[in-house]
Amino acid sequence: xxxxxxxxxxxxxxxxxxxxxxxxxxxxxxxxxxxxxxxxxxxxxxxxxxxxxxxxxxxxxxxxxxxxxxxxxxxxxxxxxxxxxxxxxxxxxxxxxxxxxxxxxxxxxxxxxxxxxxxxxxxxxxxxxxxxxxxxxxxxxxxxxxxxxxxxxxxxxxxxxxxxxxxxxxxxxxxxxxxxxxxxxxxxxxxxxxxxxxxx
Numbered sequence: 001x002x003x004x005x006x007x008x009x010x011x012x013x014x015x016x017x018x019x020x021x022x023x024x025x026x027x028x029x030x031x032x033x034x035x036x037x038x039x040x041x042x043x044x045x046x047x048x049x050x051x052x053x054x055x056x057x058x059x060x061x062x063x064x065x066x067x068x069x070x071x072x073x074x075x076x077x078x079x080x081x082x083x084x085x086x087x088x089x090x091x092x093x094x095x096x097x098x099x100x101x102x103x104x105x106x107x108x109x110x111x112x113x114x115x116x117x118x119x120x121x122x123x124x125x126x127x128x129x130x131x132x133x134x135x136x137x138x139x140x141x142x143x144x145x146x147x148x149x150x151x152x153x154x155x156x157x158x159x160x161x162x163x164x165x166x167x168x169x170x171x172x173x174x175x176x177x178x179x180x181x182x183x184x185x186x187x188x189x190x191x192x193x194x195x196x197x198x199x200x
């Protein structure tokens with residue numbers, strides 16, 4: 001076959017392949033779920049806040065949520081992160097602060113009672129809300145936020161164990177949808193900058 005004919009044939013096959021691919025895309029089944037690029041983080045939950053009130057995700061609709069999972073017996077990571085959150089809240093100013101609810105969710109429901117949580121959150125910021133619940137409730141919320149936590153033996157800790165856990169701070173919008181997260185160690189100023197950019 002002449003070289004020119006081969007080139008024409010190959011070109012025709014490429015065009016045909018592109019056309020078939022485009023047609024398949026336009027005729028995708030209606031039940032196929034497309035990805036928007038937004039992580040599937042967050043969802044419904046039912047817990048008890050540090051004042052004893054039964055709350056759910058619906059109670060926080062209409063406000064941004066800043067969500068952090070940790071535990072009161074945490075020796076350093078949780079206190080550091082909660083101090084960063086508190087610092088960021090002070091930086092963003094009262095007007096923006098009124099639009100956001102910071103939530104500290106225990107991952108250690110066996111030890112973190114409502115009373116203990118109430119005393120603990122007072123050490124960080126007056127707006128901080130502590131959330132406690134049953135083991136099942138905490139596991140369910142942790143799963144919806146894709147957070148990792150696990151009880152591990154530690155002879156130097158109270159009751160002989162501690163909690164290994166991820167340390168992300170999640171920012172959710174006024175409808176409870178994920179906006180972004182802050183990694184462990186994000187400074188108060190950098191977190192505040194991120195909050196302002198997302199909220200304005």
